[in-house]
Amino acid sequence: MSSPAPPLNRTALIAGLSAYLMWGVIPLFFQLLDFASAAEVVMHRVIWAVPALLVVLLASKKMREAVQALRNGRVLLTLIATALIISVNWWGFTWAVTNGQVLQASLGYYINPLMSVAVGVVILREPLGPWRIAAIVLALLGVLNLIIAGGTVPWISLMLATSFTAYGYLRKTVAVDGRIGLFWEAAFMSPFMLAGLYWLHATGDGHFFDSWSKAALLMSAGVITAVPLLFYVIGARGLRLSTMGIMQFTAPTLQFIIGVAGGEAFTSAHMITFGLIWAGVATFTYSQLRRQRET
Numbered sequence: 001m002s003s004p005a006p007p008l009n010r011t012a013l014i015a016g017l018s019a020y021l022m023w024g025v026i027p028l029f030f031q032l033l034d035f036a037s038a039a040e041v042v043m044h045r046v047i048w049a050v051p052a053l054l055v056v057l058l059a060s061k062k063m064r065e066a067v068q069a070l071r072n073g074r075v076l077l078t079l080i081a082t083a084l085i086i087s088v089n090w091w092g093f094t095w096a097v098t099n100g101q102v103l104q105a106s107l108g109y110y111i112n113p114l115m116s117v118a119v120g121v122v123i124l125r126e127p128l129g130p131w132r133i134a135a136i137v138l139a140l141l142g143v144l145n146l147i148i149a150g151g152t153v154p155w156i157s158l159m160l161a162t163s164f165t166a167y168g169y170l171r172k173t174v175a176v177d178g179r180i181g182l183f184w185e186a187a188f189m190s191p192f193m194l195a196g197l198y199w200l201h202a203t204g205d206g207h208f209f210d211s212w213s214k215a216a217l218l219m220s221a222g223v224i225t226a227v228p229l230l231f232y233v234i235g236a237r238g239l240r241l242s243t244m245g246i247m248q249f250t251a252p253t254l255q256f257i258i259g260v261a262g263g264e265a266f267t268s269a270h271m272i273t274f275g276l277i278w279a280g281v282a283t284f285t286y287s288q289l290r291r292q293r294e295t
Contacts, residue, residue: 009238016235020247022228024254027105029224030097033217036207038095040200041221043193044208045090046186048222053183056230066180078174082167083185089163096156102259103266108160109252110277113245114139114284115165123169131287138280142273150269178233182225246285 033041057063070076096105118136121128146154171181200206208215236244256274260266 012235012238013243015231016239016244016247017250019228019232019235020250021254022224022231023251025258026224026228027097027102027255027258029220030094033094033221034098035210035214036218037205038091038098039196040206041094041098041218042087042091043196043200044218045094045221045225046087046189046193047197048219049186049225050183050190050222052222052226053179053186053229056179056226057183060179062177062180065177066183069176069180070184072174075174075176078170079176079181079184080188082170082181083188085163085167085170086182086185087189089160089167092156092159092163096160100262100264101156102255102262103264103270104154104156105160106252106255106259107154107274107277108157109164109255110249110274110281111139111143111157111161112164113248114280115161116168117284119165119169129287131283131290135280135284135287138276138283142276142280145276146269146273149272150267178229178236182229186225245288249281249285 030041036044057066069079092108093105096102114135117128117132121132143154143158146152171178174181197206197208201209208218235247
């Protein structure tokens with residue numbers, strides 16, 4: 001007879017759900033930054049994330065651990081690689097949001113966990129099972145439908161899913177606290193981002209000095225990066241991974257609603273694609289719940 005499930009950690013549940021809710025509505029914030037290019041927004045997001053995350057590390061007394069993490073050469077090289085990957089992911093998401101492609105971003109983050117399952121099977125030799133096979137096949141059919149019936153390759157969706165899957169896999173290979181990892185990733189990229197901003201302003205394409213309101217919005221991008229992460233870490237520590245895995249679909253669902261409500265094109269091809277992806281998500285969720293009951 002299996003032992004009773006441990007009581008649900010209400011604080012962790014609220015924190016985890018809050019993180020995904022914030023990530024879900026974050027397009028509304030980035031749409032306020034449509035006066036700047038995606039590249040400029042990402043540059044500010046990286047730069048201002050450094051002091052925001054520094055405050056988080058100091059408040060959680062993680063600075064000594066953060067410094068010690070860099071003494072391991074493998075950790076250092078991995079974080080440099082993940083810094084490059086997450087910068088690409090942030091650029092893709094920002095571009096999608098500021099160019100009326102929120103639906104593509106939503107599709108990418110629906111595909112991401114299913115792609116992660118495929119990577120886990122191929123690289124980590126994790127067990128698959130019929131339900132997860134069905135989830136991956138449904139996701140593939142959804143993407144193929146959009147390519148064939150819709151006549152377009154959802155390159156932003158695929159780029160977001162691929163980059164975040166690669167990021168998640170690499171970060172999984174090193175035992176580093178999420179806050180520490182993101183802090184160093186932002187810190188490593190900051191010199192290049194500062195150089196990029198200098199070039200933008202030298203050529204007259206920067207917007208930080210246009211007005212106080214624009215400067216405040218660009219600086220806020222760093223805070224928007226740090227706060228959901230803090231909630232996510234609290235949630236991940238107090239909840240089962242399967243529970244967090246199911247809750248993660250909150251974010252792309254909200255992004256989907258924002259995209260449709262914003263008047264983005266939603267054709268019959270999109271309807272079939274999202275229907276197949278949602279069926280894949282439902283199948284994946286069912287497999288997660290089954291595994292949770294069996295443990």
